[in-house]
Amino acid sequence: MQRTQNCLLKLDRMNKALRHQEPDRVPVSDFFWGGFLSRWRAELGLAADADIYRYYDLDWQVVSPNMDPHIRPFEILRDCANEVTVRTGFGATIRKKFDQAMPAFLAFEATTVKHLEDFEFDDPFDERRYFAAGDDQINGVGDGFERNVAAFVERVGAVYEDFPVFGSVCEAHEMLWRIIGPENVMLWMGQFPDAIAQFVDRLHEFNLGLLRGQMQAAQGRLAGVVIWGDVAYKKGMLFSPAFWRDHFKPGVKAMIDECHSHGLPVIYHGCGNVSRIFEDFIEIGVDAYNPLEAKAGLDVVDLRRKYGHGIGFCGNMDVQLWAAGDRHELRAAVLRKLNAAKGGGFIFQSDHSVPSNVPGESYDYVVQLVRKHGVYPLQLGEYDLEDVH
Template sequence: MNKALNHEEPDRVPVSDFFWESFVKRWRRELNLTESANPYYYYDLDWIVTTPNMDPKIQSFETVREDETEVVVKTGFLTTMRKKFDFPMPEFVSWELDTIEKLEAFEFDDPYDKRRYFEAGDNQIAGVGDGFERNSPAWIETVKKLRPDFPVYGSIIECSECITRMLGQGNSLLWMGMYPEQFGEQINRIGQFYLDCMKAQIKAADGLLDGMVIWGDVAYKQTMLFDPEYWREYFKPWVKAMIDECHKNNLPAIYHGCGNVELIFEDFIEMGLDAYNPLEVKANMDAVELKRKFGNKIGYCGNNNIQVWETGDKELIRKEVLRKLNAAKGGGFIFQSDHSVSSEVSGETYDYIVKLVRKYGKYPLDLQEFDEEM
């Protein structure tokens, strides 16, 4: 991982991914594996990400209602969420902080509170997502458990991810338009909170982390969700501060942001980001073309088309996998899907993909008929 992020050619291209729990269940079933089988261990994948408690308020889930098919809870983001157990992702129902005045009056819990890192408990990011989990294990224990077997990355959300979760996308975009400076002050307050959370996380890990993922979505399929100049004024400084803090602690930083970020991609290069993820193909992001344009100014993580994987067509998949490995020439590329592995991907398909990368991702690269000049 470190060699790749340093734009050197290691023995092979690093490979890992983010997996939906519904995919993992299908993968176990279709490959006749045990109930405890884990794709990270089974394939000896090359890195793994962990999430401490990043809730603005440290509190147990408040159950609104629950039955055998779904649960509705209010979380530490003061957000009410509905999780149907048979559906892959939850629904955001409502937000307590539904006016800018309520946001201004809101007080965050201490980012250095030890419960975030050293105690089990409910938290929205770990507990309400693809699956549903109460009383998530203490983050530091998860890090220690994984550390002998993987490069372990911590993670932190930044302003854009927080406002989506705590205020809702509609409120956030509306307030940017109605109260740009007033809302900008609140973005700065949120940015400081999560920068402090990241500092506290690094301190709590006490040398056990190998890197950091910064989560934040500011774009969709076509382009950014809002004016890039507004992003540069209020969001970018906090991302830059997070990257700087990582580097101060000798930790590479990978930014995860969905959608087409072409308008601000060079800003991430300017900030010294080590790699960008997930580079969604459906949003017209292409790691090979980006590598041609920007070379080793930044690393590329992801970009393998999950919609191609979902077809199960081995010829299409082989073409997608081998062509994107061109971006690994000279290092700087981590192989993953262009977001996460969904339940529409069969166990056999993912098994085939990992074997392809292990075979053709060895240096010096031999990409057969899909070799391209870089």
């Protein structure tokens, strides 16, 4: 299995951008809600199975292995025409209503600190995570609902020839809240900081194993890795930056170091406003930060002014504007943000993912703008900012 010449061009484009060099043009891709994809196909008159990555020849994709602490089929607690409720390998009980975008977390098996002390992880190198189809929470319960997800290596192989494929792993907080619930994360950090710190260390070991396991399984077919780690909300950090630095940061650094030792760049996906620890991400070697939520007050042009080319950026196209803005407003936003691509270091995407309220034609218009005005040397006209470089 070999990459096509077009895929090699995309790989070169991505690698140059992440090394802060100017490729032929600014890379563009995204994450998409199922509801948006249905709307996009209908509004553009496309076939029901049209693949948006292939239609626009986007520049990269992400594939995730089974990251459940316990490898097991979903336990179906309720199944009807409008919704399903399942218990997953995280020990989470989740209700998915099919007419709503995201699922509801109803309960968690781990309800005490003693449960954390007794918690056992299935082997992160277990071949079922990478070579077998099956149920898993992150791939199966989200915007949509899917059982018996195809094996990780099959999904990598299905796109490898045509797209740079990034693997996927969570950092410790992203795993922790799925095991005990976000409320208990906040509460127990205050009540039982030592117990949480000890469990976080165990999560670091497990996550590093998942990272190594998928790299081994992919056999050189990964072009990079996404680390998922939400530690902030709209106004700031979810918990103390000092606690994050003491207990979460070392595990993130270890995964970044592992990726870099294999020549793989890292895109860190963290929602919310992480301004208080942004320099920490630069320090530990994050190659690009995603998604840079506009609604959390982040602006990629301002970030480029502040941090220069110390870190790459991936995202920041305001989906609220994308959904409601007219073409004049969209053009102004796109061309202004492309200033952050001067000297490389910028991948154009949404400021999280493309939701169902974005019109198909508006998505199409923005992609075409990036393709036209994102060619180097950039020609941004009246939106060219001289103090951004």
